[in-house]
């Protein structure tokens with residue numbers, strides 16, 4: 231029910247927030263990029279969704295269309311034709327590309343949602359900084375990397391910041407807006423206004439590891455895997471415990487499968503490298519084993535649990 235309220239609030243025209251940003255390029259068409267593209271298109275913005283893999287783009291378009299259908303069912307409950315129009319019009323605002331350089335030629339904002347690896351992000355942002363118009367804001371959806379460290383390779387440090395969305399993007403209400411050491415006030419204000427324009431409640435956080443949510447979530451999830459690894463409780467019982475005992479919508483292991491175990495491993499390994507003495511961030515053999523076996527969770531059909539392949 232809360233989610234129903236959120237979705238209605240997100241897209242009711244009476245509460246729409248204006249943003250100067252009209253053209254958005256989203257780089258990375260996976261779980262997060264497709265959600266970010268969806269909410270931007272729903273808000274009336276022109277979107278180009280970029281991925282290195284054209285199969286991913288085909289899959290993303292299909293999932294965005296399905297998810298828009300879920301949203302339309304709620305907003306236009308008694309008006310199915312208007313619902314169909316909403317889906318068609320939103321979809322028509324999303325173009326796809328495998329070439330980031332040509333996809334940013336008219337971008338007011340670029341949101342990067344590619345793999346959680348600093349070297350790969352650096353390579354991409356160097357290219358984007360050289361090719362984008364001078365007014366374009368560059369932002370990263372990183373879960374765990376430092377915004378200033380990502381921005382170190384660009385010249386426009388004043389026009390760089392963090393926009394950290396939550397999964398699934400169309401449902402989760404929060405956006406963490408991260409101001410790096412050199413992010414200008416104008417860029418920060420533009421990112422806040424844009425976040426509101428796509429229906430999110432924005433909070434501000436300094437460029438501190440994990441921002442707010444992940445600084446608390448990472449140790450919690452890691453401890454849950456260690457509990458399971460020691461054989462103290464079954465995966466199902468750990469998940470039931472946190473849902474029924476702490477009121478979370480998903481248990482920690484289910485959530486790991488949902489986020490993607492490959493991504494959770496990138497996060498934990500990155501923090502372990504940076505903070506080798508911190509026991510909370512030490513590698514978890516079970517997580518490493520699952521990832522080495524290609525068991526990334528929902529997206530590959532198996533993680534802590536098994537899933538039907540979509």
Ligand SMILES: CCCCCCCCCCCCC[C@H](O)CC(=O)SCCNC(=O)CCNC(=O)[C@H](O)C(C)(C)COP(=O)(O)OP(=O)(O)OC[C@H]1O[C@@H](n2cnc3c(N)ncnc32)[C@H](O)[C@@H]1OP(=O)(O)O
Pocket residue numbers: 231233234297298300301304372373374395396397398399400401402443444447448449451452455479480482483485486487489491493494495497498517
């Ligand atoms: C385990 C390894 C540990 C290793 C070390 C630690 C590493 C830690 C890594 C941290 C990762 C951080 C990642 C990131 O940076 C930050 C995050 O994003 S954290 C994740 C935040 N998200 C959550 O916590 C999700 C919690 N779950 C939920 O809220 C719900 O379960 C759900 C996902 C919304 C699904 O709800 P359900 O009720 O189960 O299922 P339904 O299918 O019925 O959906 C409910 C409702 O929502 C609508 N809906 C669902 N998905 C979408 C969508 N994509 N688009 C549009 N609408 C959607 C659906 O239609 C339902 O609507 P209703 O029918 O109720 O009106």
Ligand SMILES: NC(=O)c1ccc[n+]([C@@H]2O[C@H](COP(=O)([O-])OP(=O)(O)OC[C@H]3O[C@@H](n4cnc5c(N)ncnc54)[C@H](O)[C@@H]3O)[C@@H](O)[C@H]2O)c1
Pocket residue numbers: 257258259260261262263280281282283286342343344345346347350354371372373374394395396397488489490493
């Ligand atoms: N999964 C989550 O719950 C979640 C939540 C918030 C933030 N994030 C962050 O968002 C980012 C993306 O995560 P995800 O879960 O969507 O990952 P994902 O694996 O689902 O998608 C990443 C996509 O990026 C593409 N890609 C890789 N390198 C590329 C490049 N150079 N150019 C263009 N495309 C490229 C891949 O082909 C893939 O489709 C990461 O930084 C992650 O930490 C993830």
